[in-house]
Amino acid sequence: MQDVHEQHELEALKRWWKENGMAVITGGLLALAGVLGWQGYQDYQRANHEAASIVYESLRAGAAGTDFAKVSREARQLMVDHESSPYAVGAALLLAKHEVEKADWEGAQSDLKWVMTHASEAHWRSIAAIRLARVLIEVQKTADALAVLNTASKDMSPAFKGMADYVRGMALMQQGDQGAAQAAFKSAQANPELASSLRSLSQLWVDDLVQVAQ
Numbered sequence: 001m002q003d004v005h006e007q008h009e010l011e012a013l014k015r016w017w018k019e020n021g022m023a024v025i026t027g028g029l030l031a032l033a034g035v036l037g038w039q040g041y042q043d044y045q046r047a048n049h050e051a052a053s054i055v056y057e058s059l060r061a062g063a064a065g066t067d068f069a070k071v072s073r074e075a076r077q078l079m080v081d082h083e084s085s086p087y088a089v090g091a092a093l094l095l096a097k098h099e100v101e102k103a104d105w106e107g108a109q110s111d112l113k114w115v116m117t118h119a120s121e122a123h124w125r126s127i128a129a130i131r132l133a134r135v136l137i138e139v140q141k142t143a144d145a146l147a148v149l150n151t152a153s154k155d156m157s158p159a160f161k162g163m164a165d166y167v168r169g170m171a172l173m174q175q176g177d178q179g180a181a182q183a184a185f186k187s188a189q190a191n192p193e194l195a196s197s198l199r200s201l202s203q204l205w206v207d208d209l210v211q212v213a214q
Contacts, residue, residue, distance in 0.1 A: 072098075079114065089119045096131065105139045108132075116152070126152060126160040133167045142171040162187075162194030166202055173205075182209040 075091035082088045092111045099108040112135065115128035129152030136145035146168060153164045169184035182205075188194055189202035 083118055089115050089124050105135055108135050122155050126156045130163050130167055137171050137174060142174045145171045159193035162191030166198050169205060178209050178212060182206055
């Protein structure tokens with residue numbers, strides 16, 4: 001009986017293998033290809049990351065020199081070739097900083113908006129939004145600055161929200177809305193996550209606005 005039982009099992013196994021063996025082999029090969037493909041993808045990502053890092057460090061070194069036109073070209077190429085890399089975000093912020101120093105407000109707005117669109121990390125988007133709002137205030141576009149802050153602050157950490165409140169206060173003062181500006185500065189001053197220097201400045205603005213209102 002034992003031999004007959006084993007023979008039935010063997011026949012059943014043969015039938016199962018005939019029906020399913022190819023699927024098992026194919027599945028195994030696909031799984032192996034998936035592993036190898038993922039490893040290849042990781043190697044590709046690592047190589048891209050290293051290349052972007054090298055270019056960005058070169059940009060940082062070159063930004064301190066006089067040939068910023070060359071740095072600008074390299075930065076924009078980095079933004080094209082590695083747009084999902086944090087180094088591309090750093091390059092865009094570097095360009096925007098230089099453009100602000102040169103009063104190239106249109107260029108600064110463009111590069112800061114690029115960061116807001118392409119940065120995967122919320123803190124980079126927050127930095128870009130706050131800097132963009134300051135640029136917009138500089139060119140008398142306070143309504144646009146407030147719109148940027150109102151939209152971006154929803155995803156900001158407490159510290160960035162404090163910075164956004166401070167810049168919002170500046171925009172509202174420019175609009176002549178002293179009451180709303182005072183409220184914004186009070187909110188910034190009361191934010192324990194905000195840097196102490198900005199909290200002190202916020203308190204000074206609150207005091208000045210109180211005196212103006214009297």
